[in-house]
Amino acid sequence: xxxxxxxxxxxxxxxxxxxxxxxxxxxxxxxxxxxxxxxxxxxxxxxxxxxxxxxxxxxxxxxxxxxxxxxxxxxxxxxxxxxxxxxxxxxxxxxxxxxxxxxxxxxxxxxxxxxxxxxxxxxxxxxxxxxxxxxxxxxxxxxxxxxxxxxxxxxxxxxxxxxxxxxxxxxxxxxxxxxxxxxxxxxxxxxxxxxxxxxxxxxxxxxx
Numbered sequence: 001x002x003x004x005x006x007x008x009x010x011x012x013x014x015x016x017x018x019x020x021x022x023x024x025x026x027x028x029x030x031x032x033x034x035x036x037x038x039x040x041x042x043x044x045x046x047x048x049x050x051x052x053x054x055x056x057x058x059x060x061x062x063x064x065x066x067x068x069x070x071x072x073x074x075x076x077x078x079x080x081x082x083x084x085x086x087x088x089x090x091x092x093x094x095x096x097x098x099x100x101x102x103x104x105x106x107x108x109x110x111x112x113x114x115x116x117x118x119x120x121x122x123x124x125x126x127x128x129x130x131x132x133x134x135x136x137x138x139x140x141x142x143x144x145x146x147x148x149x150x151x152x153x154x155x156x157x158x159x160x161x162x163x164x165x166x167x168x169x170x171x172x173x174x175x176x177x178x179x180x181x182x183x184x185x186x187x188x189x190x191x192x193x194x195x196x197x198x199x200x201x202x203x204x205x206x207x208x
Contacts, residue, residue: 018030018031018062018067019042021102023107027081027083027109027111028081029080029081029082029109030067030081030083031083031085032059032085033085034084034085034133034147034151035087035150035154035191036056036058036151036154036155036157036162037154037157037162037166037169037191037192037193038085038086038087038088038105038191038192039056040056040163040166041088041166041169041170041173041192042054042103043055043166044163044166044167044169045098045103045170045175046101048170049101050101056159056162059126060125064117064124064125064126065118065124067080068080068112068114068117068118068124069114069118071114072114078113078114078115079111079112079114080112080113080114080117081110081111081112082109082110082111082126083107083108083109084107084108084110084132085105085106085107086105086106086136086139086147086189086191087105087106087139087140087189087190087191087199088103088104088189088191089103089105089106089186089188089189090186090187090188090198091185091186091188093174094188094190094196094198095175096173096174096175096176096190097176097177097185097186098175098176098177098178099177099178099179103175104178104186106136106139106189106201108132108135108136110126110128110129110132133148138201139189139199140191140199150193165192165194166192169192169196172196173196187200188200189201
């Protein structure tokens with residue numbers, strides 16, 4: 001999910017800025033959604049709550065090498081963090097939790113090395129480890145069918161239809177704000193597939 005951004009350039013050139021989030025005090029990275037539908041719902045949330053317009057892009061539509069080398073120069077580190085998200089956290093009453101500007105999500109951080117990924121002799125790509133996608137697949141088992149197929153169907157969806165569904169999803173979402181994020185409040189994970197589906201990842205507490 002990206003916004004037009006030009007405050008870091010001295011030429012006034014607008015470029016796509018991904019959504020950055022903090023995972024903890026040490027890790028801050030770009031937010032990547034496994035589900036295009038969830039990214040669309042998130043963009044509606046930001047527009048309705050904060051009057052900001054964000055758009056949904058596939059990660060492979062962005063210039064990965066440019067993003068990583070820019071971060072390397074600004075942050076003075078070779079580490080590039082990606083926060084991979086799936087589903088929205090709810091409390092025991094199935095109210096979706098948000099804090100400040102962010103909906104709480106099931107998140108697994110992945111760290112890449114800019115020097116290894118960005119070389120002159122190959123196109124920069126970010127490969128998600130199989131064990132990470134398997135954790136999310138296990139989380140949704142028996143609720144949304146085969147989760148990988150569900151996500152692929154979102155990719156092929158018409159953008160207008162996707163956004164229409166995202167608006168419906170947002171307007172039927174029960175949101176509740178929490179000033180302090182209390183992990184113990186996170187009981188279920190929910191996602192939208194023509195209706196809200198909930199799951200209880202009781203053995204996957206590491207994704208909180």
